[in-house]
Amino acid sequence: MASAINPIIPGFAPDPSVQRIGDTFFLVNSTFHLFPGLPIYASKDLVNWTLIGNAINRQSQLSLRLSDTKLHPQEDGTVMLATGGLFAPTIRHDTRSGKTYIINTNVVHPEDNGEDIPQNFIVETDDIWSDNWSDPVYFEFLGIDPSIFWDDDGKAYICGSRGPGPMTTISLFEADLSTGEKLSEEKTVWKGTGGIYPEGPHIYKKDGLYYLLISEGGTFKEHMITIARSESIWGPYEGHEKNPILTASGTDNYVHCTGHCDIFQDSDGRWWGACLAMRMRGSRFHMGRESFLVSGNWDGEWPILDTVEVSSSHKFKTDVVKATRSGLDWLYIRDANLSDHKIEGSTIRLTPSKKDLAQWQEPVSFVGKRQRKLEGSASVSVAVPKAGSVRAGLVNYKDEHRYARIWYDNSSKSVCFEVVNNAKKINRQDQEQVADDIEELRLLIEYTEEKLVFQYEEEQGVTKTLGIVDTEELSNADFVGPVIGVFATSNDESTQDIAFTKFEIDQ
Structure with a gap:
């Protein structure tokens, strides 16, 4: 038994603890x-x-x-x-x-x-x-x-x-x-x-x-x-x-901030450690704290742990992390109003919340999944609302202080982009008008280790870029990691559900 792939749980996966029960690790x-x-x-x-x-x-x-x-x-x-x-x-x-x-x-x-x-x-x-x-x-x-x-x-x-x-x-x-x-x-x-x-x-x-x-x-x-x-x-x-x-302290290792470890044995008696670490490319570490596996031994009086290393093998896996059933990997923000979220396969219906992502005191209509891969994409089609002051879109989210998103704004009949990081005093916006009679808007986020690209399709096959975010802009010393999802908010009393279809994210 050996680890060919690190991090073992990529994306938002800090503070791992492991227990072996029989022949299975949890x-x-x-x-x-x-x-x-x-x-x-x-x-x-x-x-x-x-x-x-x-x-x-x-x-x-x-x-x-x-x-x-x-x-x-x-x-x-x-x-x-x-x-x-x-x-x-x-x-x-x-x-x-x-x-x-x-x-x-x-x-x-x-x-x-x-x-x-x-x-x-x-x-x-x-x-x-x-x-x-x-x-x-x-x-x-x-x-x-x-x-x-x-x-x-x-x-x-x-x-x-x-x-x-x-x-x-x-x-x-x-x-x-x-x-x-x-x-x-x-x-x-x-x-x-x-x-x-x-x-x-x-x-x-x-x-x-x-x-x-x-x-x-x-x-x-x-x-x-x-x-x-x-x-x-x-x-x-x-x-x-x-x-x-x-530790990776004092080094220029790509895998840095190694710590918070739990050590354990496999069925053959070999020792391992599960720890958190961050993949840091200079000042870019948008993925945050992930779970890594480190080999070790306890042949002497004290345990020994090897250097934590990363593997590129994730690029060749279709699913980095599988789930035993659909829906287990959906995430909501804090005490969400779950009745405002209806999910059937890749179709999501959200009742717009009165409050937006920039605050924490009240629930927000949002549901998403962890960004598992350094390189990939996420996309969704939004049924354009015909009434109310509704904002509905796709977001790369960490917390109320940090997110980057693209959305359709019904009040201005435009597609909008925004990146926010209050810890770095970043707040950048842009928008473009779209046709008044548009029925559906396709929203996309392409991501690499270096940048996030926010795009939209007003016409099928015609992709326009509205915003680009250097991942350094969303990299901070913090506890959490990126979650990509859809959101819907409204400035008025609109209660009409917003339909998102064909939600796809590289996992």
């Missing part, structure tokens, strides 16, 4: 402000991955309304974009009970701009293939990135990054996973090696010793993985003298 990612949340992928060979479900797949499970993106200016003049919502999950399987658990944090941004509220919770299932996950069981923990560890005696422990940052610490306590009740006092077990934001902890036990693997240095260019060990689960933990065991 991987879960963060989703922040998008619903459904916490996608679960399955693979038997660590190469071909299938989306089998989402652990947060019912809006009744929790609310993502207060998961806006905050702008944090940095000392170097750049801006970090921090999105709330579903942070780094961990997936673990209990062989005793047969249950599979995902433990996670929903970070709530209070409307009064107070301190972030981490709502930590556990969901479980008796059958990971069923896509039937429990309602969240909440537990008290003032931090993020919780992880589960069972000791040999069956006791369950939760470790996490206790905040606020940047000098967080790693805490540990025994817990009842069925109720969330703490069964012990919470104890700080490690402060890391000195890097900022010690987080993303996982505990492993090997040869009678407890190993604590964490991330440090923040989630951008100084991201790194460090490890410590102890004879007792409660510590003291001694850091490895060769820390960090994984």
